[in-house]
Amino acid sequence: MVQTRGYTTKEEAAEAWNIWAGGSRVVSQEEFNLLNDAVERDYPVADGKLVMPDGEYAFGDISIVEEGGYEHPWPRTYMADFANAEAGLYGEDDMFLVYKLRARWRCIEKDHVKLRRQLVSLISSNNRDNRALNDQLQKWNGVLKDSGFPEFRKDDLRGVELSGLTISGQNRSHVWLRNVYLDYSECHLLRLVNANLYGASMAGLKATQIDLSHATAHGVSFIGSYLPDCRMLGADLGYCDFTNALVSHGVFDGANCHGADFSSALCLKASFDHTPHPQTGKGIYANLTDIKWDDHTRFTEVVFNEFLKEQNPKLAKYIHNQRNAKTPKEELASSVELKPGAFGFAVDLPKLFGALKLAWKNRKNRTQP
Numbered sequence: 001m002v003q004t005r006g007y008t009t010k011e012e013a014a015e016a017w018n019i020w021a022g023g024s025r026v027v028s029q030e031e032f033n034l035l036n037d038a039v040e041r042d043y044p045v046a047d048g049k050l051v052m053p054d055g056e057y058a059f060g061d062i063s064i065v066e067e068g069g070y071e072h073p074w075p076r077t078y079m080a081d082f083a084n085a086e087a088g089l090y091g092e093d094d095m096f097l098v099y100k101l102r103a104r105w106r107c108i109e110k111d112h113v114k115l116r117r118q119l120v121s122l123i124s125s126n127n128r129d130n131r132a133l134n135d136q137l138q139k140w141n142g143v144l145k146d147s148g149f150p151e152f153r154k155d156d157l158r159g160v161e162l163s164g165l166t167i168s169g170q171n172r173s174h175v176w177l178r179n180v181y182l183d184y185s186e187c188h189l190l191r192l193v194n195a196n197l198y199g200a201s202m203a204g205l206k207a208t209q210i211d212l213s214h215a216t217a218h219g220v221s222f223i224g225s226y227l228p229d230c231r232m233l234g235a236d237l238g239y240c241d242f243t244n245a246l247v248s249h250g251v252f253d254g255a256n257c258h259g260a261d262f263s264s265a266l267c268l269k270a271s272f273d274h275t276p277h278p279q280t281g282k283g284i285y286a287n288l289t290d291i292k293w294d295d296h297t298r299f300t301e302v303v304f305n306e307f308l309k310e311q312n313p314k315l316a317k318y319i320h321n322q323r324n325a326k327t328p329k330e331e332l333a334s335s336v337e338l339k340p341g342a343f344g345f346a347v348d349l350p351k352l353f354g355a356l357k358l359a360w361k362n363r364k365n366r367t368q369p
Contacts, residue, residue, distance in 0.1 A: 016064065026209060026229070027069045032189050033164040035069050037113055042075055045107050050100065050148030058099055062208070072206065074161045074186040075102040081184065081204055084224040089244055090183075090203060097150065098184045098204065101159035104149035108140050116165065123167050126176045128196075130155050133180070155179055161186040168193035214278065233275045234284055254284035257291055264296040271303040288312045 007013040044051050052058070059082075060073020082095045090098070109115035126132045137152040144151045158181050167190075169175045175195040182200060187207040195215040205225040213233040217240060225245045234254040241261045248268040254275035272286040285305045289312055293299075299319060309316040 027189065029164045029166065029189050029191075031069050035065060036071055036164060039071055041106065041112050042103070043106050043110060044075070044103050045110075045147075048107070048143075048147055050103070050107070052096075052099075070188075070208075072163060072186055072188055074163075074206075075099075075106055075159070077102060077184075078206065078226075080224075080226065084204060084244070087244075089224040093183075098159070100148075100150055101184055102161075102186070103159075104144060104147075105160060107147055107149055108143055112161075116161070119160065119162060120165055120167055123162075123175060123177070125170055128174075128176050128178065130176065130178065130180065133157075153181070156181050157185065158183045159185055162190045163188040164190070166191040166193065234278070252286055254286055256287045258287050259290045259292075261292040262297050263292055263294040265293075266298045267300075267302050268298055269301045269303075272308075273303050273305045288315060291315065293318070 007016065042053070042057065044053055058076060059079055060076030061078060062073070063071045065071060077095060077099045081090075081098045084090055085093060085095050085098065105115060109118065122133065122136055134154055137154075137156060141151045157177075160182065163186050167175055172194075175192050177192075177195060177197050177200055179199045180197070180201075182202045182205065184204045185202070185206070187205060187210050189209045189211075190207060191211040192215060195212060195217075197212070197215055197217040197220050199219045200217070201221045202225055203221050203223040205222065205227065207225065207227050207230065209229045209231070210227060211231040212235050213231050215232070215235045217232075218236050218238045219240065220237070221241045222245045223241050223243045225242075227250060228246060228248045230247060230250040232250065232252050232255050235252075236256045237252070237260050238256050239259040239261075240257070242263075242265045243261055244264045245262075246266045247270055248266055250267070250270040253271055253273045254277075255272070257272070272288060274283040274285040276282065277284050285307055288304070288308060291312065293315070299322065302319075304316075304319065308319070
């Protein structure tokens, strides 16, 4: 997902990666914006019409900068979007539509910084029923009409770029984004204060270091999203869908994940521990009751809270087995319990059979071309 700039030698590229400040510390919004506001963005528009670029100019990726931080490629799309679309994670949406949804915002406003200011004002003043949002979307549809870009649907912010912003509601109200579509959007280092995202869709979101702490995000779809180093402290993530999402190093301490689906998700070094209540200071523990996962879910070095066995005995057993997994040779040896007896030793036949099956399967896989 992350790439270095072009270097003449592998040694130069390796040095840039190893000294990249973003690899060892959290990049601030100020640093991020200073770098990305100056990036010249693609403008696939001519005379108000969509001009689809050649393939090599349609795709991009996060590029690390040796001084610290990274640049993102919006409105270009990611190669991961191609893979996700081909795998059916985006339903009927293909990579061409993903690109158009992101690029249409360039037709709305060519000045990238000015557009972001408009979006902050719009989202912070939106109301619970999204009336303010939809009124503005209808006005923008006048710009998109006959342009070749997809017009906005109801509650539609797909493909938007909100990276590096902090958005809070007016008069300390909620940031209202209930049932809003934010699929394929760029939201690195975005911080939403007191957000209500109930039922929203964020499939294919690109959001390194996004902060949704204490948000109401019940039922949100994060299918195929890229969320490394996300912060979701104390958030309501009940029944969220993280299928095929990358949430490595994510902080879910104190979050309600009841019924959430982490099938095929990459959760490397994520944390599902506890966090102090913002008012009382009492510990709030992450809730992992009834969460879903599969054999492709990666819980490597994940931190769980002390009540996991009570919340989700099946998951606790699965994690225990994963962390104490034995090789086929070890399983075979442990199936023979040495102890005095009429026949010299006792054999656990079911365990021995299981060990032999595992050894056979591994050997077969190694010998297949």
